[in-house]
Amino acid sequence: MWIALVISHGLLAFLLLGAMTHQVVSVWAPVRARAGNFVARFRAVGSANYVNAVIVLYIATMILGSVLYTDYRITARLTLEQGHYWKSFGAFEFKEHLIAIGLAMLPAYWYFWRPPLDDRHARTRTMLTTLLAFIVWWGFLTGHIVNNIRGLGT
Amino acid sequence: MSRKFPTFAVTFAAVYAAVYYFAVDDNWALFSYGPAVGEWTLFTRAASAGPTMYWYGWIATSALAAAAAGLLACVLPEHIGKRIWPDFAWLVPMCSIAAIGYLLSGYLTR
Numbered sequence: 001m002w003i004a005l006v007i008s009h010g011l012l013a014f015l016l017l018g019a020m021t022h023q024v025v026s027v028w029a030p031v032r033a034r035a036g037n038f039v040a041r042f043r044a045v046g047s048a049n050y051v052n053a054v055i056v057l058y059i060a061t062m063i064l065g066s067v068l069y070t071d072y073r074i075t076a077r078l079t080l081e082q083g084h085y086w087k088s089f090g091a092f093e094f095k096e097h098l099i100a101i102g103l104a105m106l107p108a109y110w111y112f113w114r115p116p117l118d119d120r121h122a123r124t125r126t127m128l129t130t131l132l133a134f135i136v137w138w139g140f141l142t143g144h145i146v147n148n149i150r151g152l153g154t
Numbered sequence: 155m156s157r158k159f160p161t162f163a164v165t166f167a168a169v170y171a172a173v174y175y176f177a178v179d180d181n182w183a184l185f186s187y188g189p190a191v192g193e194w195t196l197f198t199r200a201a202s203a204g205p206t207m208y209w210y211g212w213i214a215t216s217a218l219a220a221a222a223a224g225l226l227a228c229v230l231p232e233h234i235g236k237r238i239w240p241d242f243a244w245l246v247p248m249c250s251i252a253a254i255g256y257l258l259s260g261y262l263t264r
Contacts, residue, residue: 071189073189086262087261089261090262093261094258097174098251100174101170104166104171104216104247105167105171107166110163112243127248128244131247
């Protein structure tokens with residue numbers, strides 16, 4: 001069951017990463033003219049369209065992660081400690097705090113992305129999105145690294 | 155939607171992030187969990203066997219404090235509520251993240 005949960009958690013995190021990355025790129029480097037190549041089309045997405053998906057995916061990924069965390073605490077964490085993988089260990093500790101803090105930013109994130117977008121709150125929107133993107137990227141990479149150290153189903 | 159929602163949302167994000175830092179640093183967990191024995195206990199009591207997890211308790215403590223602060227901010231007179239700067243919603247969490255990063259920086263040098 002744990003393996004199925006880890007894979008589901010990873011897939012949800014992957015979807016979240018995609019949505020979040022699209023949004024943060026389109027916020028920092030919006031395309032003004034008609035999008036031509038792949039990169040321009042990547043930047044040209046409607047930023048506001050991702051908000052609900054990001055919130056649902058963030059919460060779903062976090063719920064699965066919270067369940068998995070109990071198993072991590074009594075299995076994978078021991079591997080990290082016994083192998084003296086302190087940087088990975090610290091990175092994963094940091095991840096749990098980032099995810100917890102990001103959760104509380106979601107109501108504000110949702111509100112400031114609500115159409116019609118208010119130009120007075122453009123900076124707030126941009127920074128909330130950027131911080132959430134940082135959290136999601138850190139969480140994804142750290143989870144991936146720790147999973148590689150421990151190995152799936154070992 | 156209520157005009158008070160942005161006041162609540164900004165206050166919630168800021169207070170949660172600030173309280174969360176202190177919850178981690180001083181272990182203010184509302185409850186604890188022992189994953190090896192499946193045991194939930196109130197506050198920071200250690201599990202009867204195996205490790206004890208406080209993370210869920212830190213989240214609960216912070217959410218409770220933030221919800222109370224958010225509701226309080228909503229009942230403030232409107233001219234005071236409007237003074238709550240929207241950028242607190244990301245600025246306080248960013249500071250809290252930096253502070254927690256500092257707390258954990260020892261792992262980078264071990």
